[in-house]
Amino acid sequence: MIDHSLRLPAEWEPQSAVLIAWPHAGTDWADRLAEVETTYVALAAAVTRFQSLIIVVANNELRLRVQALLTGEGVDLSKIRFVELPYDDTWLRDSGPITLSGDGGQYQLTDFRFTGWGGKFGAEQDDALIAGLVQAGVFGKAKHKRIDWALEGGGIESDGEGTVLTTWRCLTQRHPEQSRAQMTEILGDSLHAQRVLWLDYGYLEGDDTDAHIDTLARFAPGERIVYQDCDDASDPHHDELKRMGEELAALRTPGGKPYALYPLPWAKPIVDDGRRLAASYANYLIVNDAVLVPAYGDTADDEAARIIGEAHPGREIVQVPCRPLIWQNGSLHCITMQLPAGIV
DSSP states (O other), X not given: OOOTTOBOOOTTSOEEXXXXXXXXXXXXXXXXXXXXXXXXXXXXXXXXXXXXXXXEESSHHHHHHHHHHHHHTTOOGGGEEEEEOOOSOOXXXXXXXXXXXXXXXXXXEEEEEOOHHHHTSOOHHHHTHHHHHHHTTTTTTOEEEEEEEEOOGGGOEEOSSSEEEEEHHHHHHHOTTSOHHHHHHHHHHHHTOSEEEEEOOOOOTTOTTSSOGGGTEEEETTTEEEEEOOOOTTSTTHHHHHHHHHHHHHOBOTTSOBOEEEEEOOOOOOEETTEEOOOOTTOOEEXXXXXXXXXXXXXXXXXXXXXXXXXXXXXEEEEEEOHHHHTTTOOTGXXXXXXXXXXX
């Protein structure tokens, strides 16, 4: 029986803050730390134009460094709260809380097991991050619910009205012993969802999340779906993403209508030391009154921003330089976690 007193909000609903963790020399960013910090500074500047930002730092020395970097770029530090905690890496979309909310100021920090994307990387400190934030008093009186089942926030999309979108490729890698029906039931129970929609197609080279939905397709207001397309027939992604587009076209809203689809342009291949990097425009972040959109220094950047703006009318579109992020196989949405209004 689904508890309808709580639900998983859509990302475009009002927010109180965005949560990030700052890269440092003890993370995988060490080799290109100065380069990736330029993206984090641009992200902090963009978020604090619209709402508060919570930055997890490893120690006081890093906090002072970050404050100096942000002050140098004119960022309003009054909009920022620092929390000192240990962490393995900075992908807080996947190690941060998936927050359910309800009427009367009810909140549940849903704390799924984080396994480093199926055991690919060490994740012990990241798996304890939510409990550390709770202990630090970040979330007030919100309930903290630990669920011993592997799920990352980037692996799910919510329309805020009881529908969750996800990918089979990712979740069957995390839980090869479970059927789709079993996982549908678990997702419905834990996220208080009324239905779960699955995609069988879609992937990006250079993505080690096993096809997180937030790199591929995103719900938008008004029963829209924004998705990453590939119009280059010579590219190895072409057929797979076309099939994903066909799957999306076959999906129906709760009222039985097709979703309005917004295909995104395809960036030219970005290769680093012989390795293709995953430059997805679908990996954008919605904040209050704006959408922060990845930019990769590609001719498709502006067209992607325009289409995302059409799908999210009434919001300012802010491009954030994200080319440094994809070196570590993620982008803008992957390093952030929004927190619903009222929780902090």
